[in-house]
Amino acid sequence: MAQYSRVRGSVALLRLTNPPVNALSAAVSRDLERAVRSACADSAVRVLVLRGHGGTFCGGADIRELAGLVDVPFRVGVSSLVALVDAVEAAEKPVVAAIEGVALGGGLELALGCHFRIAHGQARLGLPEVTLGLLPAAGGTQRLPRLVGFPAALELVATGRDVSAEEALALGLVDHVTDGDVEEAAVEFARRVADEPLASRRLSTRPPPRPADLDTLLQVALERAQRRARGALAPVACVQAVRAAATLPFTQGLQLEQELMAALLPSNQARAMQYCFFAQRIVGKWSLPGGANWRNSPARAVSRAAVIGLGTMGRGIAVSLVRAGIPVVAMETDEKQLRVVTAMLEREAAKQRRSPDSYLQLVQFTLERRDLGDADLVVEAVFEDLALKKRLFAELSSSCRPDTLLCSNTSALDVDALAAATRRPELVVGMHFFAPAHVMKLLEVVCGARSSPVAVATAMQLGKRLGKVSVAVANCPGFAGNRMLKPYVEQASFLLEEGATPQQVDAVLEDFGFAMGVFRMSDLSGLDVGWRVREEAGLAGPTVPPGESARRRHGCRYSPLADLLCEHGRLGQKTGRGWYLYEGPGGRAATPDPWLHDFLDQYRRRHGLRPRRIDQQEVLERCLYALANEGFRILEEGVAAGPEDIDTIYVLGYGWPAHRGGPMYHVAAVGLPAVLSRLEHFRRLHPDVPQLRPSALLRHLVAEGSPPISRWRELLKGLRSQL
């Protein structure tokens, strides 16, 4: 709630208190508005300072209220915050916002209503509403451009990116930055400005800047937003609202902002994105079958880490650790890789406006295993080869401190087998980073059968410290994410056999909202990655039993198309050709390749396959339902604790569009009975494809009357769980 006290005689100090992030619920907004009014009415008060409780200014409007998860009459909820911001701006005495921690969403809009803003050097400011499928609707889209200009406002509102205090100062978003006590600095500042006229400080009365190239700016922002999230409504609404700041008077702009918000709020997209927000918090609350969980199992401090192997993954992991301020010993035999990491660290330092030395001094390169001895945690990121990793883990187990955690960056290998190669299986966990590891927000923490609570807690916590969302999964081939990818990719290949083209399949998936369709993605990651896995699994190459038909493995349908492309040296972007043709090796622009179409025609003729017309609906249903069906199996087996875990993995790791919530959310939204019936239909048509056989859990949920997704986690607790 809001407390009001007087300091230094004439300064009213208002403290916004609603832990943990001081969210502006309807009740809190009303309370704060009352406090502002009474401070203004107090003749002893000349100036007001507004700060948040507990080291943070404000995390914005209460998302639970916006999502309809708590019982507040909707209009009352949203109008309270708008009224609060208006009342602050209209105050006849200067109001200074003292910002530390974060000022996000409605929190920043509240600060924009204040006449002055002071920020702590570590504070972050932004309008992330677009990431919730919304737009800033307490005046943010109208006030921000009047303060920082159109290019910056458009970018911040349409992407939801937050900025550091330093960048905020450069943009003119704050008036002063302090590394000392923000309250003291704000009170001092407030006393200096107590008598300043306020008219020009009220952003609603400022004329907006009108850049000559406004239309181009808007067009570019719109195209960028649409590229980033195809089919998403909120970024488009954000651009429209900011545009109104240039073309309409303030009150009409505000009106449009609210109309756009009124359209977004009840949309399926907003619901899906708000589900993603809470899902990403739920996954942090992990538990293990023995009763250990995130509350009762403290993480061990990691004050020094080691990374073995500085290939693509190891490099990104090392950069993430350094960026989080953790000293790293990096072991690599190839000098070229050391130069690449150094260059990456220099680039990162420049991005963060830090001196290169501040990063470089945190890394020690070595060729000697003994230099790793001092690390609290080792991340092994060598080539994806089980025998090699097992050898390395056995050596590490004798050369590292007995309490050092041994983590493997693996995307599919058996973590229990690695643990068994050591003398400390309880201190072994899998850490599946996603490429590029210093960019991607997801970390799958793979809990082996013998991983101890402290090992899991430390890996989960480390992920968070690296700025990632950590999701705990149990050990099985492919863990959660890659295991689900297999039936998805297989369906896409079967569709090619039956008559589709890569560009047709990709176009359907990209229209659904994926940044990249399955074939473009496969070209990007390299076709040889899957080829190697299939060879190891005895599905491709010399280990296939003689006499096995090309299109069958272990009695089930198999598509050798990707293997055949690899045999032709078509490994994707790196060789300049794969499912598509590129400008040359390493090229990025995919164009349809006539060679591939001839190849598919010949393949179909050779195997007596009559191509048929395949519609968009079938492409979507077969690819996505096969993937989600595997998700149900993963839940059934307790490999992931709930649908939120799978959806978080897919949205943050595999480019699943956030405005579609994730695969489990999507099938729940379509309706489980309908999904079951379509899977049964496809299963009848393709009886030799086991992934199309509806999972027992899907059948069970349908039989239970399709409970809402928010209840699945609880229902799953009754089933076998490895987590």
Ligand SMILES: CC(C)(COP(=O)(O)OP(=O)(O)OC[C@H]1O[C@@H](n2cnc3c(N)ncnc32)[C@H](O)[C@@H]1OP(=O)(O)O)[C@@H](O)C(=O)NCCC(=O)NCCSC(=O)C[C@@H](O)CCCCCCCCCCCCC(=O)O
């Ligand atoms: C703040 C963070 C950066 C903190 O991160 P940290 O890692 O420290 O902690 P966690 O993320 O784990 O969070 C801790 C805890 O807090 C919960 N939480 C966080 N933020 C919020 C929040 N804003 N509301 C509620 N709860 C929050 C979180 O869930 C955790 O709890 P849990 O139990 O789950 O563990 C980080 O949390 C963060 O980034 N938060 C979100 C920041 C954000 O997105 N803010 C924007 C919110 S939306 C908003 O502000 C909208 C505004 O623009 C104003 C809207 C006004 C509307 C006016 C509309 C008029 C239209 C009228 C329509 C009428 C229609 C009709 O009549 O029909």
